[in-house]
Amino acid sequence: MKPDEAGPRILEEKILHVPNERRILSNSLKIKNLFLKNRLLMAPMAGYTNLPFRSLVSEYGAGMVATEMVSCESLIRRNERAFKIMKNDLKEKPVSIQLFGSDPCKMAEAATIVEDFGADVIDINCGCPVKKITKSKSGSSLLKDPTLAGRIVSSMVRKVRKPVSVKMRTGWDTIGATGAEEFAKIVEDSGASFITVHGRTKNDFFTGLVDLDTIERIKSSVKIPVFGNGDIRSPNDAIEMLRRTKVDALMIGRGAIGNPWIFSRLLSWSRTGILPSPPSSSERKNVLFLHLHRMKKHLGEKLAILHSRKHIPAYTKGMEGGSFFRRKLMEQSSFESVINLTESFFKPFLCN
Ligand SMILES: Cc1cc2nc3c(=O)[nH]c(=O)nc-3n(C[C@H](O)[C@H](O)[C@H](O)COP(=O)(O)O)c2cc1C
Known part of the structure; x- marks a missing residue:
């Protein structure tokens, strides 16, 4: 062969x-x-x-x-x-x-x-x-x-x-x-x-x-x-x-x-018969952001912030530095600050 x-x-x-x-x-x-x-x-x-x-x-x-x-x-x-x-x-x-x-x-x-x-x-x-x-x-x-x-x-x-x-x-x-x-x-x-x-x-x-x-x-x-x-x-x-x-x-x-x-x-x-690898950090982030923006459109900003507090921790589970990030997440009161904080959390995980 x-x-x-x-x-x-x-x-x-x-x-x-x-x-x-x-x-x-x-x-x-x-x-x-x-x-x-x-x-x-x-x-x-x-x-x-x-x-x-x-x-x-x-x-x-x-x-x-x-x-x-x-x-x-x-x-x-x-x-x-x-x-x-x-x-x-x-x-x-x-x-x-x-x-x-x-x-x-x-x-x-x-x-x-x-x-x-x-x-x-x-x-x-x-x-x-x-x-x-x-x-x-x-x-x-x-x-x-x-x-x-x-x-x-x-x-x-x-x-x-x-x-x-x-x-x-x-x-x-x-x-x-x-x-x-x-x-x-x-x-x-x-x-x-x-x-x-x-x-x-x-x-x-x-x-x-x-x-x-x-x-x-x-x-x-x-x-x-x-x-x-x-x-x-x-x-x-x-x-x-x-x-x-x-x-x-x-x-x-x-x-x-x-x-x-x-x-x-x-x-x-x-x-x-083959299980594909889980998505890369970059895909994970893109999907999470898509989810967050759809929530804002469907639920309005206030409810989207509340819902993001259960979804973001799930998407970032097991990632390094996650527990500090999740604590900070609970303090955010605007959709924009949720997005910015999540963006900075993902930065070290993304390839250039
Ligand atoms: C947060 C939460 C909400 C649920 N709401 C419903 C519901 O509205 N109707 C329903 O039939 N089951 C509901 N369930 C049960 C799920 O549909 C499912 O039967 C259960 O979670 C077991 O499946 P899983 O181990 O894949 O989660 C809910 C479960 C959870 C965790």
Whole structure:
């Protein structure tokens, strides 16, 4: 073999040793009238997944993005903030708009508003563990009342043409105690087009290991597609979830904060078996600045400063001198000073 032939041969061997399950992520998926170009999707996150963040994640290839949850009541009251949460852009298609509530009639009315507002999917929040939400029987509280959840799904499905989906946890307090499979079957029979499962119970909140066994049991108990969610940050996490649960797609939440390129990296790995290096400091800075300017445009200067305090630390995590910079960041009161400070922080990391 000539020396210049060694490269491709080695590359091929490496690819062959990468688990095959990864390939599914870059395959498309059709659900009713919804076409997903791949199976790596962004999870809804209150306070994060607004238009600026969603558009970035979309540009990095996510197969679908999701708004944070919107209250059905506030939509019916035509609350301005609710419409701002849902504001979407043709460039970020498809977009899932998530509703929370517990009254089937109101959820159905809100679903029609959301559909008219450009939703490609109308998702029902059956996972939020926050007391403010659960005390009104919404969010993860619905896991305790599958019949009500089923009525919500069927009343929405009757009113809209777009797919209605459910995002659930594995249970309320104990794993499977409220009958995760039973819940999934009821929402399927009521007309849900797919289900996303965050592999934790309501009591787990966001800690502890993701329960892949219950996700697998849910997946094998229904015919509609099931998406797996929880702690996916690397190829290993993705493979573990795909292998153990056989889900149809993966959804990433926190792993995308300060890291929107996780989608393009994992999709490239899915296609080639090779995980591209993380972006250079210069690309990191450019993306962060793009994000900051989009936030200013979408939220206005004041809110953009507040939001920048959670996004900038995420983009600069692990960089030398970061903790001092982040402390200074909290003291800035104008958008311009946030930009200037961030610019000087990045300077030593950039090549000439
Ligand atoms: C700050 C934050 C806000 C969230 N907001 C929502 C929400 O509005 N609706 C929802 O269904 N899940 C919400 N979640 C849960 C995520 O969608 C996801 O299920 C969870 O974070 C686990 O996935 P991950 O480990 O990839 O982050 C939120 C999570 C976080 C961290």
